[in-house]
Amino acid sequence: MIHIFVCKLVLGAGLSVMAVPAFSQTVQQADSVDGKEVTLSEVTVTSVIGAGRKVAGKGRAASIEEHLLQLGNVEMIRRGSYAWEPVVNNMATERVSTTIDGMKIFYACTDKMDPVTSYVESGNLQRVRLDAGLDGNPQATGNIGGSIDLKLRKAGFGARPQEYNATAGYESNGHLQVYGIDGAFSSQKVYANMGTFYRQAGNYQAGGGREVPFSQFRKVNAFLNMGWQPRQNHIIEGTAIFDRATDVGYPALNMDVSDATGLITSLSYRHEKLPGFFSRWESKVYYNHITHNMDDTGRPDVVIHMDMPGKSSTAGLYSILQGTQGNHQFQLNWDAYYNTLFADMTMYVKGAKPMYMLTWPDVGTVNSGLALSDDIILGARHSLRLSAKGSWQHRRIGNDEGFRALSIYFPGMARTATDLTGRVAVSYSYHQGGWRLSAGAGYGNRTPTVTEAYGYFLNNTFDRYDYIGNPALKNESAIEVNASASLTGHAVEARVEVNSFFFRNYIIGLPDTRLSPMTIGAAGVKLYRNLPDAQIVNATATLNWQILRWLRWENTARYSYGRENTGAHLPLIAPFSYQAKCKVLWGNVEAEVGTEVVARHSGFSEKYGETLTPGYNIWHINAGWRFNLGKVRCNLHAGIDNLFNKYYSTYSDWNHIPQKGRSIYTNLTLQL
Amino acid sequence: MNRLLLFLGLSTGLLFSSCGDDVQDNVVINIPDTDEECCNAEETFLAYSFLNNGYVKELTELRDTIDNKYVLKVYSAGGKLHVGYNDLFFALIKIATDGYVRDFQVNDIRPLMTMTAMGMQHSTPTETETTVYNETFPAVRHAWVSFLMSSGDNGYWELSYKAAWQQKEIEHTPTVIEVNALPAGQNWLKSFKKDNQTYYLTLVNPNTFQTGNNTIRAYVSKQSADKKVPYLTAEETFTIEITPTMPDMGDHTSPNNTPLIKQESGIYEGNLNLSMTGLWNIHLVVKDQEGNIVTGGDNDNSGYSSLYWSVTI
Numbered sequence: 001m002i003h004i005f006v007c008k009l010v011l012g013a014g015l016s017v018m019a020v021p022a023f024s025q026t027v028q029q030a031d032s033v034d035g036k037e038v039t040l041s042e043v044t045v046t047s048v049i050g051a052g053r054k055v056a057g058k059g060r061a062a063s064i065e066e067h068l069l070q071l072g073n074v075e076m077i078r079r080g081s082y083a084w085e086p087v088v089n090n091m092a093t094e095r096v097s098t099t100i101d102g103m104k105i106f107y108a109c110t111d112k113m114d115p116v117t118s119y120v121e122s123g124n125l126q127r128v129r130l131d132a133g134l135d136g137n138p139q140a141t142g143n144i145g146g147s148i149d150l151k152l153r154k155a156g157f158g159a160r161p162q163e164y165n166a167t168a169g170y171e172s173n174g175h176l177q178v179y180g181i182d183g184a185f186s187s188q189k190v191y192a193n194m195g196t197f198y199r200q201a202g203n204y205q206a207g208g209g210r211e212v213p214f215s216q217f218r219k220v221n222a223f224l225n226m227g228w229q230p231r232q233n234h235i236i237e238g239t240a241i242f243d244r245a246t247d248v249g250y251p252a253l254n255m256d257v258s259d260a261t262g263l264i265t266s267l268s269y270r271h272e273k274l275p276g277f278f279s280r281w282e283s284k285v286y287y288n289h290i291t292h293n294m295d296d297t298g299r300p301d302v303v304i305h306m307d308m309p310g311k312s313s314t315a316g317l318y319s320i321l322q323g324t325q326g327n328h329q330f331q332l333n334w335d336a337y338y339n340t341l342f343a344d345m346t347m348y349v350k351g352a353k354p355m356y357m358l359t360w361p362d363v364g365t366v367n368s369g370l371a372l373s374d375d376i377i378l379g380a381r382h383s384l385r386l387s388a389k390g391s392w393q394h395r396r397i398g399n400d401e402g403f404r405a406l407s408i409y410f411p412g413m414a415r416t417a418t419d420l421t422g423r424v425a426v427s428y429s430y431h432q433g434g435w436r437l438s439a440g441a442g443y444g445n446r447t448p449t450v451t452e453a454y455g456y457f458l459n460n461t462f463d464r465y466d467y468i469g470n471p472a473l474k475n476e477s478a479i480e481v482n483a484s485a486s487l488t489g490h491a492v493e494a495r496v497e498v499n500s501f502f503f504r505n506y507i508i509g510l511p512d513t514r515l516s517p518m519t520i521g522a523a524g525v526k527l528y529r530n531l532p533d534a535q536i537v538n539a540t541a542t543l544n545w546q547i548l549r550w551l552r553w554e555n556t557a558r559y560s561y562g563r564e565n566t567g568a569h570l571p572l573i574a575p576f577s578y579q580a581k582c583k584v585l586w587g588n589v590e591a592e593v594g595t596e597v598v599a600r601h602s603g604f605s606e607k608y609g610e611t612l613t614p615g616y617n618i619w620h621i622n623a624g625w626r627f628n629l630g631k632v633r634c635n636l637h638a639g640i641d642n643l644f645n646k647y648y649s650t651y652s653d654w655n656h657i658p659q660k661g662r663s664i665y666t667n668l669t670l671q672l
Numbered sequence: 673m674n675r676l677l678l679f680l681g682l683s684t685g686l687l688f689s690s691c692g693d694d695v696q697d698n699v700v701i702n703i704p705d706t707d708e709e710c711c712n713a714e715e716t717f718l719a720y721s722f723l724n725n726g727y728v729k730e731l732t733e734l735r736d737t738i739d740n741k742y743v744l745k746v747y748s749a750g751g752k753l754h755v756g757y758n759d760l761f762f763a764l765i766k767i768a769t770d771g772y773v774r775d776f777q778v779n780d781i782r783p784l785m786t787m788t789a790m791g792m793q794h795s796t797p798t799e800t801e802t803t804v805y806n807e808t809f810p811a812v813r814h815a816w817v818s819f820l821m822s823s824g825d826n827g828y829w830e831l832s833y834k835a836a837w838q839q840k841e842i843e844h845t846p847t848v849i850e851v852n853a854l855p856a857g858q859n860w861l862k863s864f865k866k867d868n869q870t871y872y873l874t875l876v877n878p879n880t881f882q883t884g885n886n887t888i889r890a891y892v893s894k895q896s897a898d899k900k901v902p903y904l905t906a907e908e909t910f911t912i913e914i915t916p917t918m919p920d921m922g923d924h925t926s927p928n929n930t931p932l933i934k935q936e937s938g939i940y941e942g943n944l945n946l947s948m949t950g951l952w953n954i955h956l957v958v959k960d961q962e963g964n965i966v967t968g969g970d971n972d973n974s975g976y977s978s979l980y981w982s983v984t985i
Contacts, residue, residue: 353950353985401882404882404883408885518924520922
């Protein structure tokens with residue numbers, strides 16, 4: 001789909017990893033199949049200088065969220081300095097699918113303190129793929145805003161027999177430290193790569209020097225990928241990731257997290273170069289489990305101490321067939337998963353029996369879907385892409401007590417829900433000379449999330465309401481239209497892109513004055529409701545100018561708009577922003593200076609509890625140097641974020657917690 | 673077969689007994705088919721199961737015998753009594769056969785508190801006549817007593833009753849019973865005054881309450897002119913509006929509660945929603961048949977009626 005920005009972040013230690021012959025072949029094959037008629041926005045977040053691509057200064061020392069922010073259309077909801085929630089096309093988790101190598105995974109915290117991207121580490125990943133809008137990756141469901149697929153970094157067959165990487169990074173603000181080592185071993189028959197990462201930070205300081213309490217975190221991560229090719233083109237692969245964050249502070253919330261642990265595993269079989277209609281077949285089974293424990297023991301003035309653990313486990317499989325015939329490139333994917341979400345809350349009052357409730361009543365979800373896509377080259381200048389997915393879903397509340405509690409609010413409610421959802425998208429592209437024009441349309445719907453359907457007194461510190469899910473919600477649907485035009489000249493690339501989403505039955509929480517809040521000090525209770533309609537529009541313009549062979553100037557401006565049926569603004573819609581960067585790439589040295597200007601958030605949503613965020617302007621600067629020490633290839637980076645130590649917060653900083661003040665960082669990557 | 677053997681317990685017990693090893697370890701109830709005084713096998717089984725399930729235990733101080741042939745046993749939850757509503761269960765057992773007798777009567781149940789320091793005596797809300805507790809096992813009869821206060825230094829409780837079986841009547845003379853205080857977070861008995869008459873609001877056993885929707889039951893009793901006579905349920909009809917709140921959670925309340933309405937049997941019934949476990953205050957507004965507020969119209973600092981029961985689930 002044309003507008004669909006397949007944005008990629010190559011997170012490997014550089015092109016050398018990408019260039020692993022057998023593996024890169026598979027990668028490219030996969031890419032060419034979902035290669036869409038696209039403007040490929042590829043961001044190499046590598047530590048290797050001079051890779052000829054856009055380079056982010058922090059390299060692998062950057063967090064996943066920082067990598068994601070490199071992508072167009074992505075913003076972050078920030079509740080602290082850890083585990084930010086990605087927002088795509090101004091839509092957050094509910095409307096965005098996140099998968100890890102096609103595996104479904106669901107967060108375990110009722111307060112969204114652990115978006116699933118927080119359970120992986122930059123070093124686990126090769127790249128991140130974002131499909132904006134309804135034309136999602138084949139395993140995605142419910143992706144109205146977009147779908148993110150985190151591609152794991154695998155050594156592949158026939159790569160360098162041995163390779164070792166070590167990374168160390170330090171950031172002055174908050175004393176953030178990052179350490180990572182990994183090793184890869186490869187032959188034609190077998191490969192394995194494994195590594196471990198450690199990340200730790202204390203409280204950071206906002207612009208002007210004020211310390212932001214409860215913004216610390218600590219995280220360990222270990223991964224193992226193994227592959228075995230018993231016969232040519234028959235490949236068995238296994239993956240395991242263990243990730244554990246402890247002592248994570250959330251300055252925007254009333255509680256912190258004592259530990260958040262994820263275990264992600266998969267086993268797959270792949271057959272390459274099949275004869276006949278389909279040329280590639282991959283099947284994967286997977287299981288992941290997340291446990292999440294909130295903790296308020298470190299906070300002063302806790303009226304009632306609470307335990308709020310959550311658990312999420314998902315078992316699933318998918319099987320994908322890909323092929324090329326004539327001018328068609330197609331794929332067919334079947335996927336199924338079973339997920340359970342359980343969360344409860346125990347409140348301890350001195351001298352009385354603890355109060356207990358289930359906040360997610362052990363909800364089991366079975367979902368199975370069939371996805372098809374076809375890229376058709378209609379002629380030298382025309383191309384078309386079609387994609388569709390249909391899914392069946394069945395949900396059941398597993399816990400009696402949770403069901404009885406929800407029944408208070410919805411007498412006679414059903415304990416199960418069965419839904420059929422789907423999406424279709426079509427896009428057309430025309431190109432001539434340096435011009436490329438594209439237009440697309442799509443329709444899709446999604447079931448309510450477990451929180452939206454069955455959440456029970458989930459306190460939202462943003463608008464200070466307790467939220468109750470609504471089992472009677474209708475599915476939300478959206479029509480998407482998009483168009484883009486781009487001109488690529490000798491030294492200049494210009495591009496304009498607009499997409500619009502027209503929602504029916506838009507799901508959002510609305511106050512119900514009949515109900516009494518549970519959280520002390522809460523403003524009231526909101527029930528999730530369907531709004532008759534809502535609309536989100538996003539527009540992006542970019543202008544990149546290669547002024548000199550070694551000097552490049554990049555500009556991006558973004559504007560978004562979101563309103564619901566009464567004309568009120570939707571919450572969490574980004575204000576106008578402009579980014580500019582000047583990049584220098586000279587031999588083994590790279591450097592960048594850039595600025596971000598964000599307008600006053602005048603379109604804030606008063607109705608949904610937002611308050612005005614003032615505009616701001618920040619600058620950053622960084623430089624990198626590549627050199628060799630004997631056989632060891634070294635990449636050294638240094639930079640300063642928020643150069644002028646500006647005090648500011650973005651529209652999506654929960655409760656306006658301030659962003660980091662000036663931060664000086666440096667990192668070193670060694671590769672042998 | 674002229675004898676019906678009823679084995680209660682696990683089948684392993686049956687095996688042991690048939691081996692003759694340890695017969696007395698097994699519960700064997702021999703019931704003559706011809707004994708028309710007693711229940712049939714199924715009724716006996718159900719009555720036995722109910723009285724021996726560990727939930728109810730005998731109040732041995734209230735045991736009595738009729739004609740030295742029958743023993744009358746009185747049971748309560750855990751074999752204990754406490755302030756507020758208590759279920760009392762009565763069973764008449766034929767000593768010769770261990771069979772449960774049906775159609776016996778227990779009436780004139782009289783609890784009496786003697787307040788030693790003040791030299792006063794008073795009774796308490798009581799159902800003085802027993803009824804069959806459950807039609808499937810008519811051998812167990814039921815009544816209730818809602819104690820106003822606990823036994824203690826200030827006074828002691830006694831209980832007497834009359835029982836009748838086949839023209840034989842006995843009177844169980846007042847026996848001292850121990851009435852315990854309810855644990856903190858439980859308060860099931862409240863009173864109010866109307867036209868100088870004192871009424872008592874007894875919340876029927878809320879131990880079965882759980883998160884979600886509950887049927888809430890209560891009795892309204894009227895203080896007797898002679899306070900030593902048990903307080904019977906009031907003939908007047910009231911409506912009792914309820915609002916449950918959690919005092920520890922900023923008076924969080926729940927929706928869709930329905931008032932307690934008087935049923936044919938005299939008990940009041942309504943719907944109570946409890947959205948989580950913990951301490952709940954059930955605030956009461958009592959209205960007469962014309963809809964006038966009798967009591968509970970005042971608001972305490974929570975904004976709800978100052979008249980409330982407390983339960984902790």
